Amino acid sequence: MMSRPVSATTTPCPSCRRPAPPRPENPEFPFCSARCRAVDLGRWLTEAYRIPTTAPELEEDEAPVVPDPDGDG
Numbered sequence: 001m002m003s004r005p006v007s008a009t010t011t012p013c014p015s016c017r018r019p020a021p022p023r024p025e026n027p028e029f030p031f032c033s034a035r036c037r038a039v040d041l042g043r044w045l046t047e048a049y050r051i052p053t054t055a056p057e058l059e060e061d062e063a064p065v066v067p068d069p070d071g072d073g
């Protein structure tokens with residue numbers, strides 16, 4: 001049996017939540033693979049670009065009252 005000892009301190013990949021191998025053998029730590037790192041980076045950039053627009057909808061308060069054509073004359 002050549003099963004390698006699994007380290008008990010495996011960090012879950014931030015992208016796919018699968019256990020990522022530790023640093024020495026995994027240059028993409030804390031991600032499990034370069035693909036997951038790219039995915040997470042892309043997601044981060046997407047959220048960074050998406051600036052929350054909290055501009056309140058300025059509504060014209062006190063709208064001009066439409067004169068009643070059938071008013072008292």
Ligand SMILES: [Zn+2]
Binds near residue numbers: 014015016017033036
């Ligand atoms: Zn992953």
